[in-house]
Amino acid sequence: MLVDIANLRVTFPTPRGPSAAVRGVSISLGAEKLGIVGESGSGKSLTARSILKLLPGNATLAADRLSFDGIDILAANERAMRAIRGKRAGLIMQDPKYSLNPVMTAGGQIAEAWRAHHKGSARQARDAAMDLLAQVQIRDPARVAQAYPHELSGGMGQRVMIAMMLAPDPELLIADEPTSALDATVQAEILRLMEDLVARRGMALILISHDLPLVSHFCDRVAVMYAGRIVEELRAGDLTRATHPYTRGLLDCLPALSHPQPRLKVLVRDAAWSA
Amino acid sequence: MIDVVDLRVRFGRVEAVRGISFAVARGASFGIVGESGSGKSTVLRALSGLNDDWTGRMAIDGQALAPRRGRDFFRRVQMVFQDPYGSLHPRQTVDRALSEPLIVHGMGDAEGRILRGLAEVALPPEARFRYPHQLSGGQRQRVAIARALMSEPDVLLLDEPTSALDVSVQAEVLNLLADLQERRGLTYVLVSHNLAVVAHLCGQIGVMQGGELVETLSAEALRAGRTSHPHTTELRRLSTELEEPEGPITL
Incomplete structure (x- = not known):
């Protein structure tokens, strides 16, 4: 098991006492693609970022088990975390x-990431950056590296x-709404x-998104989060058979080209979902 | 209600909108779809008077628009933007945001108009003295819509009004826009990259690519796949494939 999370809780202090943003999430992940879907505030990003211990300073992290490839994240110090993050x-x-750093070329930034985790000369780093740009299917890596x-x-x-x-050859890639700012095509x-690269390198992927149908096309499993809990976990192909x-x-509530509706269905929230 | 003939907008040496024409009847909705950089928002900004460097002919209700608009234009034509957090003043309450159009246009009975305005977009009266950061994303967009309606406009220009919202909130805001149009007989121009959203709200749809309006078709024709331009066909295919939870995606 690459990632093993049991009963994860993330809480924030408020003037009215602690407020729980993630309330008992359990996930175990091998070399597979997991989608975490939910609305803003559902705790999906906090759950994924807990694995890297990259939470806002005032958050309290607790779990029965939180491990990355056998390393206990809860007990790990910053030095141990630095060996995981990025690498x-x-x-x-x-x-x-x-x-991205606005005052550094694309190639320079990739080379820097490569050198932070590999031993090699500046020249090797530059070549590695070109190779990586080609791997992400950029047609003219030399031009983009200079841009x-x-x-x-x-x-x-x-x-x-x-x-x-990808420069440090990680085993897990966490993508937090990687395409929300982009056009559909x-x-x-x-x-x-990302799907191709993850499959080819035998990596694990956690894809966080608010777009349920979209995620199901690119993941093996989908966990649906609501108010800090996973309310349903499905195989991506079984989305039409969701029961929650x-x-x-x-x-x-999604408008669809293929099935017109005079009025969109509105989500009627049930207090029992967040109980 | 809206007539646009051969509209061209330039930014320096780049022609962002290259001679587009469309017409929208009173009480109807016209949708413009396209990818980023296609010029769809630029059309809306030229129409709304935010960009006065254009050529061509634009008219609202038969009155030709000059590059600089009078006060009456801004009363009759209002705009709603994508990100309500960016379009509401962070240090002004909802009350202040809704009063401003009334002061600008010299409209009386502020108290009554603000209360009715909040009710019309289904915001609770308590929201009146809140600041934008105390509201959810959907509530903020409702405030932006309420503010646009304060001057009792005939035309609403909507620039990606639901793109920053969760899908459940998007459904509520789209239903609200449909209700308001029916109740007030508003004319909409909606710009979005989401084909399903545009087809839901608009009868007629224009597809933009590289600054040109490559195709104008009805929502029914789009749904049925009666597209004639390859770009429209491509956008429709991708949108249909992505909205089905199963099945392949071809790129």
């Missing part, structure tokens, strides 16, 4: 505009982010690219 588990965030982030389109920027995360291309009313509600 063994990479994180791709939503908007490349904010996660600054503002000279790249959103899709291109996200490919650069993926190349940078580019979105599908990027997800397909929240999952059904999420699927029903």
Whole structure:
């Protein structure tokens, strides 16, 4: 088991006492693709980031078990965490505009990521960056390597982010809404690219998204989160057979080209879902 | 209600909108879809008066629009943006946001109008003295819609009004927009990259690519797959494949 989480809890202090954002989530993950789907505030990002211990400073993390490849994350110090972050588990965030360094070329940033985790010369790092850019299917790696982030389109920027995360050869890739800022055509291309790379390298993938049908196309399993809990876990192909009313509600309230509705169904929330 | 003929917008040497034409009848909705950079938002910004460097002819209710608009134009044509967090002043309460259009247009009975405005977008009266950060994303977008309606406009220009919202909230806001249109006889121009959203709200849809309106078709024709331009066919195929939870995606 690469990732093993049992009864994960993340709480934040508030003036009215502690508020639980993640309330008893258990996930175990091998070399597979898991989608975590939920609305804003459902705790999906906090759950995934707990694996890297990258939580806001005022969050309290607790779990019966939280391990990455046998390493106890809860007991690990910052030094041990640094050996995991980036090197063994990479994180791709939503908007490349904010996660790339604006005053450094794309190639320079990838080379820096490579050198942080491999021993090698600047020249080797540069070659590795070119090779990685080619792997993320950039047609003209030499040109893109020289370009600054503002000279790249959103899709291109996200490919650069993926190349940078792949540089240390991680075993797990966590992608937090990697395509929400992109056009539908580019979105599908990027997800397909991640799916291919993950399969080819035998990596595990955690894909976080609010788009349930989209995720099901690119994952093996999907966990649906609501108010800090996993309310339903399904094989991606079984989405149409989802039984939880929240999952059904999420699927029903989407406008669809193929089935027109005069009025969209609205999600009627049941207090029992978050009890 | 809205007539646009051969609209062109340039940014320096780049022509972002290259001569597009469309017309929207009173009380109807026109949707513009396209990918980022296709020029769809630029059309809306030229129409709303946010960009005065354009050529061509635009008219609202038969009155030709000049590059600089008068006060009456801004009363009759209002805009709702994608990100309500960016379009509401962070240090002004909802009350203040809703009062401003009334002051600008010299409209009386602020008290009554604000209370009715909040009720119309289904916000509780308590929301009146809250700040934007104290509201959820969906509530903020309702405030932005309420503010646009304060001046009793005829036309609403909607720029990706639900793209920043969760799907459950998106359904609520789309239903609200449909209700408001029916109740007030509003004319909408909706810009979105989401084909399903546009087809849900709009009868007529224009597809933009590289600054040109490559195809205009009805929502029924789009649903039925009667598309004539390859870009429309491609967008429709991808959208249909992605909305089905099963089945392959071809790129």
